[in-house]
Amino acid sequence: IGKNLIVLDEVGSTNDYLKKLGADGCENGTVAVAREQTQGKGRLGRVWKAKKDDSITFSFLLRPKIAPSEVSSITPLAGLAVCKAIREFTGLDCRIKWPNDIIIGKKKLVGILTEMSAEFDAVEYVITGIGINADTQDFPDDIKEKATSIYLATGGHFDKNKFFACVLNHIEEEFIKNDLKLSPVALKEYTSLCATVGRDITFTKNGKSVTAKAVGVNPDGELIAELPDKTTKLINSGEVTVQGI
Ligand code: BTN
Numbered sequence: 001i002g003k004n005l006i007v008l009d010e011v012g013s014t015n016d017y018l019k020k021l022g023a024d025g026c027e028n029g030t031v032a033v034a035r036e037q038t039q040g041k042g043r044l045g046r047v048w049k050a051k052k053d054d055s056i057t058f059s060f061l062l063r064p065k066i067a068p069s070e071v072s073s074i075t076p077l078a079g080l081a082v083c084k085a086i087r088e089f090t091g092l093d094c095r096i097k098w099p100n101d102i103i104i105g106k107k108k109l110v111g112i113l114t115e116m117s118a119e120f121d122a123v124e125y126v127i128t129g130i131g132i133n134a135d136t137q138d139f140p141d142d143i144k145e146k147a148t149s150i151y152l153a154t155g156g157h158f159d160k161n162k163f164f165a166c167v168l169n170h171i172e173e174e175f176i177k178n179d180l181k182l183s184p185v186a187l188k189e190y191t192s193l194c195a196t197v198g199r200d201i202t203f204t205k206n207g208k209s210v211t212a213k214a215v216g217v218n219p220d221g222e223l224i225a226e227l228p229d230k231t232t233k234l235i236n237s238g239e240v241t242v243q244g245i
Pocket residue numbers: 012013014015016037039040041042043044046048057058059101110111112113128129130131132
């Protein structure tokens with residue numbers, strides 16, 4: 001990952017940028033990193049906003065020989081890799097908030113957005129975009145309580161190039177080691193770093209709000225929830241509120 005590394009000063013969204021290159025046949029492992037995004041995209045149609053150089057915003061493109069249904073393991077695997085890289089590089093006790101945020105305490109540090117292009121039930125390419133709040137010193141009032149950065153959490157600036165290399169190395173290592181799957185080892189590590197598991201969660205079912213306990217994550221990256229009547233339910237999308245974080 002990153003042998004073909006494209007460094008951009010300003011772009012709409014690194015995910016969208018790679019989508020165009022992907023359609024034009026760019027090589028497996030291509031990475032696009034931008035100092036500034038003007039149309040940064042988040043999950044569920046949200047926006048990812050950051051001032052120039054405040055966050056590390058990048059995407060990588062893979063051409064895995066897997067079925068579209070197997071793409072669901074890429075985001076948790078990337079989350080695990082980034083979480084391990086941040087812990088190693090900074091010593092911060094960051095954790096994964098299922099499915100794909102990395103948090104410190106109750107505050108978000110990293111967001112991940114995976115998109116894919118598939119044709120006739122075969123994956124053409126998968127793009128995973130990652131935004132890491134790195135040097136942000138001051139968040140807008142509306143997200144101040146919900147977001148943090150490596151700068152704020154460690155109290156200092158750091159070598160962003162070295163850190164970025166560390167993140168890319170971890171992603172490559174995790175993907176190769178686990179053959180792009182949430183292997184038993186990866187799942188064990190993911191679960192032990194996951195702040196959601198063990199907590200009460202609330203999700204919406206048929207328009208109603210249901211409370212359950214998150215008890216684990218399965219190899220497809222789905223959250224296993226135990227309902228009050230002791231039956232289990234797999235949760236794979238939508239919004240889940242985690243109590244306590
Ligand atoms: C989320 O938390 O909702 C996901 C945020 C993902 C943001 C990253 S920044 C790099 C890449 N390009 C985008 O437009 N989005 C992702």
